Amino acid sequence: MIRKADVAELRTQQIIKATVRCLARDGFSQLTMKRLAAEADVSQGALHYYFKDKRAILAAAAEHVMNDLEAQVAAEVGGARDARLRLRAMIRACLSVATKEREFWTVFMALWSETLHDDTLAAINRKTYRRARHAIAKVIEIGVAEGQFKISDVAATSALVLAVVDGISLQLTFEKKLMAAASAERMCETLLLGYLESGRG
Amino acid sequence: MIRKADVAELRTQQIIKATVRCLARDGFSQLTMKRLAAEADVSQGALHYYFKDKRAILAAAAEHVMNDLEAQVAAEVGGARDARLRLRAMIRACLSVATKEREFWTVFMALWSETLHDDTLAAINRKTYRRARHAIAKVIEIGVAEGQFKISDVAATSALVLAVVDGISLQLTFEKKLMAAASAERMCETLLLGYLESGRG
Secondary structure: OOOHHHHHHHHHHHHHHHHHHHHHHHOHHHOOHHHHHHHHOOOHHHHHHHOOOHHHHHHHHHHHHHHHHHHHHHHHHHOOOOHHHHHHHHHHHHHHHHHHOOHHHHHHHHHHHHHOOOHHHHHHHHHHHHHHHHHHHHHHHHHHHOOOOOOOOHHHHHHHHHHHHHHHHHHHHHOOOOOOHHHHHHHHHHHHHHHHOOOOO | OOOHHHHHHHHHHHHHHHHHHHHHHHOHHHOOHHHHHHHHOOOHHHHHHHOOOHHHHHHHHHHHHHHHHHHHHHHHHHOOOOHHHHHHHHHHHHHHHHHHOOHHHHHHHHHHHHHOOOHHHHHHHHHHHHHHHHHHHHHHHHHHHOOOOOOOOHHHHHHHHHHHHHHHHHHHHHOOOOOOHHHHHHHHHHHHHHHHHHOOO
16 A cells, blocks of 8 residues: 555656756756656646645755765764774765765855845755754764864864865866865865874864 | 957946845846846846856956955955965955955856756866866965975865865855854864875875
8 A cells, every 4th residue: 555655756757857957957047847857747736736836846856865965974974893994984975975966066056146135045055065064063072082183173073074175076066077076075084184183173 | 548448347247236125135046138128227238248158247247356356365465474464364365255245255156056957057167177287286286386385186185175265165155153253264274284285195
């Protein structure tokens, strides 16, 4: 038996995937509920049943791709046996989103553009960033507890680690051939380990 | 006597400034040539004389804010007397754009959203990023020549320096109270100097 909640979950996934395709093809400015309903192969009534408007869908899409990334990072980090390897796993999982999956940055670039004039979406974006920093802080804290990392200001350092991964991901998104993913990973790791292990942070 | 070229330059500046205000208030999706003409206080005919469409204006706005940033960076870096101080000056100039001026990131976030589905704008964005990395590469190269920095892959390191500055700027743009500008500058400097002086890059 298929439960109602499962149907809702399936429909939501279907709509979000269609949203990502529409964003990549036409951009948020050309996104309409009508086009989206057609792309998702649902009726406009069904679309409106799940989402009030295209802003609500953009917010849901951001949460969806962030959940995906977080799950990938958790899976990679969970298997690593020390602080260095956990950092490496985290960097690798994040950069692989930039080089292999368009969805994440497609949604976030559309979202950022809207945050400039939409306080609700700006708040959702801030919440996503806090969540990312929090996940990074946990990796740093365990590294400190194990004696590998020497960091006094974990919160600020989390922002710094996120900045490096974000900044390189952006450039790789803009320019696929900028450098090999493996080189980018190694470089980020060397940069960040130097900081995390030095006692300067 | 006011020359025709000066008038053109003034009009262009006026239109670009109006574009930034429109982007911050309504976003690119709500930007129309009609609204923009009203905001810039020029006729629609005059607007069309200078720019073909709103994409052309977005491209010009990106170039304009990038020129501004580059001039600020050059002024700060030019006065610094060694490699460390030049790096610090560059970081400070870039982060001050994120904390004090909305224009730069307003334009770039609107631009990025459009690069997803507009190859011309994507090419302009890539060109801007290459230009930024090139400016950073010069600072690194002089530091290497002076014996302060030990970097073998200057191109890759330029991308890394840009990533740090970009990534922190983004978070400061999203969340003004994330950390004080001075702390952010110090942290970026410590992170990057550790890498640039270590011989690991």
